[in-house]
Amino acid sequence: MTIEQAVEHNAKIAEKIKELRQQQVSRYTVKVVERLESGRRQAVEETTTDYIEGSAVKGLYDDYRGIYPDKQRYFVVISEVENIKRVLKVALPTRTDDDREPPMHLSDPATG
Numbered sequence: 298m299t300i301e302q303a304v305e306h307n308a309k310i311a312e313k314i315k316e317l318r319q320q321q322v323s324r325y326t327v328k329v330v331e332r333l334e335s336g337r338r339q340a341v342e343e344t345t346t347d348y349i350e351g352s353a354v355k356g357l358y359d360d361y362r363g364i365y366p367d368k369q370r371y372f373v374v375i376s377e378v379e380n381i382k383r384v385l386k387v388a389l390p391t392r393t394d395d396d397r398e399p400p401m402h403l404s405d406p407a408t409g
Contacts, residue, residue, distance in 0.1 A: 298392065309390045319352040323380035327361060331371055341371070345378060 298306070329342040346357065354375055365371035 306390060306392065313389065319350065321351050321380055322348045323351065324348055324378045325354065325357070326376050326378050327357065328374045328376075329361060329365055329371055330374065332369070341365075348381060 325346045327342075327344050327346065328340055331339050331341045333339055349357070358373055358375055361373045362368075365373065
């Protein structure tokens with residue numbers, strides 16, 4: 298397998314992992330923090346969500362950013378609290394004979 302093929306293979310696996318993380322169901326803590334004039338920080342709001350998919354976190358952030366639009370004064374922190382453990386069967390992309398190459402120090406038996 299050449300470097301280009303290995304990079305492509307790893308990109309496929311990373312894409313599959315990203316897709317599965319978006320489908321994972323978890324509980325999240327949403328914390329809105331205010332920056333005070335004195336330089337200190339104070340939690341304005343802290344809530345824990347029900348179990349939601351990872352793909353819904355962006356929408357959740359946008360909702361809270363709509364309530365607290367001043368980015369200089371408020372910031373929103375969303376962290377995962379607990380996720381549902383489940384077994385996933387994943388069929389990763391497999392290498393074919395075309396992807397494989399013999400070691401550099403050995404000749405190719407198909408051509409020799």
